[in-house]
Structure formats: structure tokens, C-alpha cells
């Protein structure tokens with residue numbers, strides 16, 4: 004692509020780094036930006052800056068948060084002896100949308116995938132063990148995607164957590180094989196949490 | 204299933220080509236280099252989502268072009284359009300009835316196909332991966348789960364090898380992680396092993412029948428499925444091999460080492476078979492492949508015969524043609540440099556053919 008402006012070229016390249024965004028879409032987004040009034044761009048600038056500067060990870064569950072303890076972990080009306088283990092914040096949102104779950108969460112930050120250089124030590128697992136020891140947790144629910152990597156991670160965690168004497172369960176699989184949690188519909192997801200089964 | 208129309212766009216040596224098929228037996232003829240094999244390969248590609256001959260997709264694109272497209276109208280209960288396009292830098296898109304597949308594996312098995320080509324001798328001469336590929340290609344066409352599990356197995360094996368290599372280098376071993384990967388491999392391997400074993404049992408009699416008919420000889424043939432999993436499951440095997448695997452930094456034994464041994468009167472075909480016996484063996488394998496697919500699918504696969512006169516003597520070729528021109532076969536595409544030969548054979552068989560010059 005030939006750009007008349009280095010500034011535009013750089014902006015297009017930056018957008019094109021987002022997942023699912025090709026050069027063409029990146030160009031559309033940049034042209035859209037050029038046409039918007041200046042105050043709208045300020046709003047965008049501000050939110051990017053706040054993501055960079057203010058967003059933190061909850062020191063308990065690892066979810067993104069505005070403060071050191073996220074709103075879910077801070078909510079005393081939730082059951083803190085029931086922990087749902089998920090891959091990332093999108094899964095928390097999906098499960099919260101079902102309104103079926105009143106426990107708390109633990110965000111791993113990924114799935115075990117040695118090919119991609121992600122081992123257990125790269126995930127938020129040690130802190131989960133610590134939480135289980137400190138808080139006398141009754142049950143841990145694995146809500147990981149039904150992919151081979153999701154299964155491997157679930158199996159791995161169940162091995163480590165069962166050694167701590169915790170009950171480990173997993174979603175009953177209404178979720179299609181290879182499907183990611185994020186894409187499961189609310190009713191199916193809600194049902195599969197309610198009808199969870201012990202991890203074998 | 205019948206191909207009605209085939210269009211090629213900058214596919215290998217064909218800049219633009221279109222064919223309409225009017226008979227069940229279609230013969231492409233022309234000098235070497237006219238692109239006969241490429242036309243058969245295009246048909247194969249539309250059935251299996253990849254080339255029979257070319258492992259690098261981009262090699263199918265002409266030099267000065269940045270894409271290729273292959274398109275066909277195929278009659279099932281009704282006419283469907285099948286299209287495959289590969290663009291440099293963008294990869295492959297595959298459409299059936301104008302809808303793009305999310306996963307190419309969803310297409311495999313919709314249009315069963317058998318190719319017989321001069322290079323098939325690899326099946327006998329080369330390493331075991333050729334024979335696993337033979338089983339896998341067949342079973343993928345008859346069992347959707349098979350291909351999924353095969354993909355899972357391959358990926359889990361890659362994970363395990365990567366982990367073993369890391370543990371080997373760092374000296375620290377996370378046994379929980381190996382347990383978890385062994386568990387995944389075991390699930391997939393158990394399924395795949397069961398399918399392969401059942402396949403060989405079902406396939407062998409089909410094969411023997413064809414071999415007897417082709418060779419008209421009394422030698423006994425054998426197809427023997429050899430697997431590390433014959434007397435233990437994958438998890439037990441991996442557990443027993445773990446310390447060795449850690450030493451070498453990869454997974455030594457398992458389903459990925461399976462083989463299909465070919466024997467003649469109990470001896471290895473590769474070593475003791477005559478040229479003629481080996482040729483008959485190969486053709487019998489392919490015809491059995493055809494029968495197996497037909498039984499599983501309930502309709503005849505497309506049969507592609509590429510340059511078979513190259514490797515077969517006229518007597519064997521005639522035998523083969525007589526077989527496939529008979530009842531039970533469907534659409535057949537043949538490539539040959541000398542059309543007279545094929546015409547003569549089909550004339551004696553009293554079977555109409557369509558000749559297409561390239």
C-alpha cells in the first residue's frame with residue numbers, strides 16, 4: 004500500500020495489529036477517525052490512556068479491575084468458598100450474564116500450551132492454590148473451553164488441587180466441542196454451571 | 204455424485220480452462236506437460252481440500268499470478284457448487300453451495316475420491332508415514348470424528364514433545380503436566396486405534412478379493428496392522444516410556460508409529476515381491492479403497508486414474524479398465540498420452556467414453 008502520509012501509514016499499521024483486523028479494515032477505521040470532530044478523538048485518547056495507566060489486575064482473582072480488589076471479590080454477598088476458574092475476563096463476563104452464579108472467580112490468564120511457550124508456571128496457578136489454602140474453599144469449578152488445551156489445563160489443575168483436598172468439578176458439557184466459553188449462549192452456559200459434574 | 208462442469212483459473216499450467224462432462228468415463232489426453240495430471244488433481248483438490256501431489260499450496264499458483272481458483276458443479280440429489288480458492292498471503296477459502304467452510308475438515312467425506320497414480324509405489328517403498336496416510340485419508344472420509352481426533356492427537360503430541368524438550372534442557376520436570384498430556388493423547392489414541400484396527404479387519408477381505416482377481420495366482424496376501432498399542436493403551440505406554448522420552452526429548456512410541464505391513468505368502472512384499480506382484484498389490488489396494496468408501500458412503504466415489512499405462516503393462520491396464528467399466532463404478536477420469544490405447548480398450552468393453560484433448 005502506498006500512503007501519501009507517514010502519519011496515516013503508521014496509524015493503519017497500528018490498527019492492523021489488532022486481532023481480526025486486516026489492512027483494509029484498519030484503513031477504514033483510520034479514515035473514520037480523520038472525519039470525526041476533535042472532541043470525539045479526545046474521548047478515545049482518554050480511554051486508551053486510562054486503560055494503560057489506571058487499569059489494574061485484582062490482587063485476589065487476577066481479573067481486570069479499577070481498584071486493587073475487583074467488584075466481584077469485594078462483594079461480601081457472594082459465596083467466597085466457591086471459585087470458578089476461567090481463562091480470561093471474557094469468560095467472567097459470559098458467566099455473569101447468565102445470572103446463575105453467585106460464587107467468585109479465578110482468572111488463569113491463558114491455557115497450558117507448550118507449543119506456544121505457555122507452561123503452567125506462566126499461568127495464575129500458585130495464587131489459586133494460596134487462595135484455596137487461606138480461605139477454606141469448598142469447591143472449585145473448572146469453566147474452561149472444550150478444546151484440547153482447555154481439557155489439558157483442567158486435568159492439570161485438578162491433579163494439583165485435589166492434592167489440597169478440594170472438591171473439583173467441571174461444567175456439564177452442553178457446550179459444543181472446540182467451542183469457546185465466550186460464544187456459548189447464556190441459557191446453555193447457565194445450565195451447564197448449575198448441572199456441573201465432579202472432575203473425573 | 205457426478206461432476207458436471209469443472210473450471211480452472213490460473214491453476215498450475217492452466218490459465219483458464221473449462222470442461223463439461225457428458226459421459227461417466229472421461230479421458231484427458233495430450234502430450235506430456237499438457238496438464239492432464241493437473242486436471243485430475245484439481246478434482247482431487249475439490250474432494251479432499253488439498254492437492255494429491257503438491258504439498259506446498261502456493262506451488263499450485265502460476266508464477267506471475269497471486270491466486271488460483273478451482274470450481275465445479277457437482278450433481279448430488281441436486282446440483283451443488285464447490286469452489287476452492289487460494290490467494291498469496293490470505294490462505295485457502297473453500298465453498299460448498301456458496302457457503303464458506305469454517306473448518307476445511309467439515310468438507311472431507313462429502314465427495315469421496317480415489318486416485319491411482321504412478322507415484323503410489325511410495326506406499327510400499329517408503330516409511331510407515333505413507334501407510335498411515337493411506338489409512339487416515341480413507342478413515343477421514345468415512346468418519347468425521349476420526350479426523351477431529353487425529354488433529355487432537357497431532358497437536359497433543361506436539362505439546363508433549365515441546366514439553367519434553369524443555370524439561371530435557373532445563374532439568375526440571377513437571378510430571379503433572381506430562382500426566383495431563385498423556386491423558387489427552389490416550390483419549391485420542393484409544394479412539395484412533397480402535398478405528399484403525401476395525402478398518403484393517405474390514406478392508407483386508409476386500410483387498411484379497413481384488414488381488415486374487417487381478418493376479419489370478421494362488422499366493423496368499425496379508426495386511427497386518429502393527430501398533431505399539433496392540434497390548435497396552437497409550438497412557439500405559441507413555442508412562443513406561445517417560446524416562447526414556449525425557450532423555451531423548453521427544454515421544455518415542457505410540458500411535459504415530461503405527462504401520463501397515465504388506466506380505467506375500469508371509470514374506471515382506473517390498474523385499475520379496477516381483478514387479479508384477481507389487482503392481483497388482485497396489486491396484487488391489489486402491490480398488491479395495493474404492494469398495495470400502497462405497498460401502499461406507501452408500502454411493503460410488505470418483506475414481507481418478509492418472510497415467511496408469513506408465514507403470515502398468517497393457518494386460519494389467521486392460522484388466523483394471525474392465526473392472527472399473529463394470530457395474531458398481533461411478534464417474535471415472537483417466538489421463539493418458541495415447542488416446543488410441545484407451546479407446547481400443549473401451550471399445551472392446553462396449554462402453555462409451557468422452558475424450559478431451561489438452
Ligand SMILES: [Zn+2]
Nearest residue numbers: 061064073076
Ligand atoms: Zn477479583
